[in-house]
Amino acid sequence: MTSAPAINQPKAAQTDPDAQPIEAALVGAPNCGKTALFNAMTGATQKVGNYSGVTVERKVGVATTPAGRKFALIDLPGTHSLRARSPDEEVTRDVLLGQRPGERVPDMILAVGDATNLRGALRLVSELKKIGLPIVMILNMIDIARHRGLQIDHVALSEELGIPVIPATAVRRGGLDELWSAVDPMLEAGLDAPQPSSWAVPSTHDMRVSMREAERLVKTHVIQPPEPDTVSAKIDRVVLHPIAGPIILLAILFVMFQAVFSWAAPFMDAIDWAFTSVGAAVTQLLPDGLIQSFIADGLIAGIGSVIIFLPQILFTFLFILLLEDFGYMARAAFLMDRIMGRAGLNGRAFIPLLSSFACAIPGIMAARVIDNKRDRLTTILVAPLMTCSARIPVYTLIIAAFIPNTKVLGGLSLQGLVMFGLYAAGVFSVLAVAFVARYLFAREERSAPLMLDLPDYKTPILRNIALGLYQRARVFLRRAGTVIFWAMVVIWFLSTFPMAPEGATEPAINYSFAAIIGHFVAPILHPLGFDWHIAVALVPGMAAREVAVAGLATVYAVGGENGLIHTLSDQWSLGTALALLAWYIFAPQCISTLAVIRREAGSAKWMWVAVVYMFALAYLAAFATYQISALLGAG
Amino acid sequence: MKASPIENETCKCALPLGQCRRGFRGTLVSVCPLAGNDGYDADELELRLLELGFIEGASVHILHEGPFGHDPIAVRVNDTTVALRRAEAMAILAE
Ligand SMILES: Nc1nc2c(ncn2[C@@H]2O[C@H](COP(=O)(O)OP(=O)(O)OP(=O)(O)O)[C@@H](O)[C@H]2O)c(=O)[nH]1
Ligand SMILES: [Mg+2]
Numbered sequence: 001m002t003s004a005p006a007i008n009q010p011k012a013a014q015t016d017p018d019a020q021p022i023e024a025a026l027v028g029a030p031n032c033g034k035t036a037l038f039n040a041m042t043g044a045t046q047k048v049g050n051y052s053g054v055t056v057e058r059k060v061g062v063a064t065t066p067a068g069r070k071f072a073l074i075d076l077p078g079t080h081s082l083r084a085r086s087p088d089e090e091v092t093r094d095v096l097l098g099q100r101p102g103e104r105v106p107d108m109i110l111a112v113g114d115a116t117n118l119r120g121a122l123r124l125v126s127e128l129k130k131i132g133l134p135i136v137m138i139l140n141m142i143d144i145a146r147h148r149g150l151q152i153d154h155v156a157l158s159e160e161l162g163i164p165v166i167p168a169t170a171v172r173r174g175g176l177d178e179l180w181s182a183v184d185p186m187l188e189a190g191l192d193a194p195q196p197s198s199w200a201v202p203s204t205h206d207m208r209v210s211m212r213e214a215e216r217l218v219k220t221h222v223i224q225p226p227e228p229d230t231v232s233a234k235i236d237r238v239v240l241h242p243i244a245g246p247i248i249l250l251a252i253l254f255v256m257f258q259a260v261f262s263w264a265a266p267f268m269d270a271i272d273w274a275f276t277s278v279g280a281a282v283t284q285l286l287p288d289g290l291i292q293s294f295i296a297d298g299l300i301a302g303i304g305s306v307i308i309f310l311p312q313i314l315f316t317f318l319f320i321l322l323l324e325d326f327g328y329m330a331r332a333a334f335l336m337d338r339i340m341g342r343a344g345l346n347g348r349a350f351i352p353l354l355s356s357f358a359c360a361i362p363g364i365m366a367a368r369v370i371d372n373k374r375d376r377l378t379t380i381l382v383a384p385l386m387t388c389s390a391r392i393p394v395y396t397l398i399i400a401a402f403i404p405n406t407k408v409l410g411g412l413s414l415q416g417l418v419m420f421g422l423y424a425a426g427v428f429s430v431l432a433v434a435f436v437a438r439y440l441f442a443r444e445e446r447s448a449p450l451m452l453d454l455p456d457y458k459t460p461i462l463r464n465i466a467l468g469l470y471q472r473a474r475v476f477l478r479r480a481g482t483v484i485f486w487a488m489v490v491i492w493f494l495s496t497f498p499m500a501p502e503g504a505t506e507p508a509i510n511y512s513f514a515a516i517i518g519h520f521v522a523p524i525l526h527p528l529g530f531d532w533h534i535a536v537a538l539v540p541g542m543a544a545r546e547v548a549v550a551g552l553a554t555v556y557a558v559g560g561e562n563g564l565i566h567t568l569s570d571q572w573s574l575g576t577a578l579a580l581l582a583w584y585i586f587a588p589q590c591i592s593t594l595a596v597i598r599r600e601a602g603s604a605k606w607m608w609v610a611v612v613y614m615f616a617l618a619y620l621a622a623f624a625t626y627q628i629s630a631l632l633g634a635g
Numbered sequence: 636m637k638a639s640p641i642e643n644e645t646c647k648c649a650l651p652l653g654q655c656r657r658g659f660r661g662t663l664v665s666v667c668p669l670a671g672n673d674g675y676d677a678d679e680l681e682l683r684l685l686e687l688g689f690i691e692g693a694s695v696h697i698l699h700e701g702p703f704g705h706d707p708i709a710v711r712v713n714d715t716t717v718a719l720r721r722a723e724a725m726a727i728l729a730e
Contacts, residue, residue: 080686117714119688204678207685240699240709334718338703347707449723450707451683454716
């Protein structure tokens with residue numbers, strides 16, 4: 001995929017097809033459709049979404065022209081200018097100016113512009129021209145522009161700019177035909193040799209001049225429709241209404257958690273049935289003994305107890321993906337800005353945080369779009385407190401065991417309500433931690449500014465959504481097959497050996513390593529109401545949250561219990577269950593998240609800060625919950 | 636705007652966008668941030684506003700206000716809608 005490194009050296013024109021492949025970089029304003037183009041041209045499946053700041057990294061793919069020529073295409077984070085204020089914009093600047101060690105400057109720039117908003121795009125082109133690389137301008141989203149009655153004279157525009165200007169629609173079949181038929185002759189003829197770069201940080205004067213020039217180009221070459229788009233404006237009148245707006249936001253989240261419970265149930269039952277049948281079949285087929293125990297108790301009970309949550313996780317993702325594609329994320333950020341500001345966070349931070357409902361890792365990465373360093377760091381450190389989908393198995397399991405499945409308040413599921421409460425607790429703790437951090441460390445600083453594009457709404461593209469779900473399911477199943485599988489092997493081994501001595505009276509597991517380790521850790525966890533079984537599940541659960549559920553399943557299955565939900569409601573007090581929920585709101589039980597924190601915050605120090613504060617909060621919260629429950633008689 | 640003698644003298648009729656309410660429609664007169672106005676230094680804020688299309692002569696229209704304290708505001712500028720906090724919008728004068 002990547003070419004041999006030739007550090008920082010602009011390369012002469014490339015006519016020899018056997019030499020290094022041509023590299024073309026996609027550059028443009030945020031949300032103009034660069035990644036959609038990248039996917040369409042290379043067949044990649046990078047994430048696309050209708051808000052600014054979806055792409056925060058450099059990605060490379062290989063595009064093949066209709067004539068069979070191959071060239072490398074680079075997708076970059078969107079930016080309005082090469083001035084680069086936030087880490088994602090720095091990536092774009094560094095790639096274009098050859099400031100990334102070990103990477104050469106691309107051979108050409110594909111400047112992508114949103115045809116419905118050409119001013120900014122044309123201004124950026126004037127800045128890009130200064131770099132000295134050959135440029136082709138792509139007028140993307142031409143379908144929307146035409147639909148609205150915008151008439152763009154791209155031939156005249158091309159003549160005046162002195163570069164090819166090609167209309168395109170990244171998301172429709174055939175939308176790139178014009179682009180492709182222009183690319184082949186261009187590669188055939190060979191690209192112009194790069195000129196020395198004359199780019200310098202623009203002053204406000206330069207900026208005004210280039211903006212005016214863009215303005216003039218638009219006035220000359222674009223015929224605007226008399227009546228601009230009104231659909232988005234109409235939707236916004238409701239969605240951003242000062243009273244209806246926040247209610248709608250709450251309602252969306254509320255429906256999401258109810259749905260996660262009710263809609264996913266039939267799918268979960270089906271998976272449960274499948275695993276139970278397989279487990280029963282294995283128990284019948286295999287002779288009693290170690291192998292049967294390993295397969296039935298260790299693998300099938302353990303992994304099955306995790307995979308059963310796949311439908312709920314996919315429903316959560318479905319909601320988030322729909323909101324992202326529709327264009328709602330920026331609206332949510334708008335509505336929440338004031339509250340976020342109170343907590344010392346940027347309104348933009350709400351987008352990474354909302355994404356963290358699905359998984360904290362992309363959420364933490366998305367914090368790159370926040371330019372203020374302190375805001376970014378705070379967002380990174382609090383994002384893991386948002387209720388990510390890996391908590392769903394733990395929450396669901398405990399709720400199913402302890403909260404009656406009844407309807408309250410006219411048809412709302414009580415279990416769904418409790419789930420909503422847990423999510424709310426996550427959001428609340430994010431705000432509270434950010435607020436305290438600000439109060440302690442940055443009381444004097446003003447809150448950082450907010451400047452956020454509110455993109456036009458778009459109908460979600462089914463293929464995108466399906467792809468997003470498919471990718472998620474694959475990640476989840478792969479995790480079940482690797483991390484969780486090995487964790488199960490270890491837990492089964494520890495809870496089976498050493499085996500019970502002859503004539504033992506207690507269950508065999510009580511003589512195992514697991515019991516020894518569990519009893520060793522248990523005193524620390526005793527004030528939280530956790531017994532040694534829970535300790536055995538929590539310790540490997542540091543690797544990934546779901547492992548704890550699988551661990552409990554195995555520990556109790558080896559111990560001869562059947563049906564995890566039933567076992568839990570028998571063996572645990574309500575206080576213990578609530579304390580475990582409280583623990584899971586805060587505990588940093590995910591190695592991958594911690595690794596990403598370290599990378600994105602730029603030092604191991606911040607990772608440890610996250611570990612310590614989250615464990616401290618988890619311990620305190622679980623302690624308080626258990627002790628209060630005990631006082632009230634539920635211990 | 637109707638030209639009256641008083642309004643013609645200077646730009647007394649121009650208001651900072653940060654003080655305008657929902658429904659305000661006008662033309663941008665100048666972008667002139669004051670240092671220390673907010674989290675950015677003045678030049679940086681000016682550059683950012685210019686990039687987003689807040690340039691002298693642009694038409695501006697406040698479409699929405701945030702639900703709490705009427706902050707932030709959603710401003711239609713030319714063909715795009717941008718959300719801004721009022722603190723930043725104080726740097727934009729419109730009439
Ligand atoms: N109708 C239409 N929609 C498009 C087109 N190209 C992209 N989109 C949609 O526009 C939105 C933004 O697309 P992305 O490819 O994520 O934009 P981007 O430029 O990569 O954005 P950042 O990574 O945030 O800079 C998505 O909702 C796409 O589905 C197009 O040609 N026509
Ligand atoms: Mg992108």
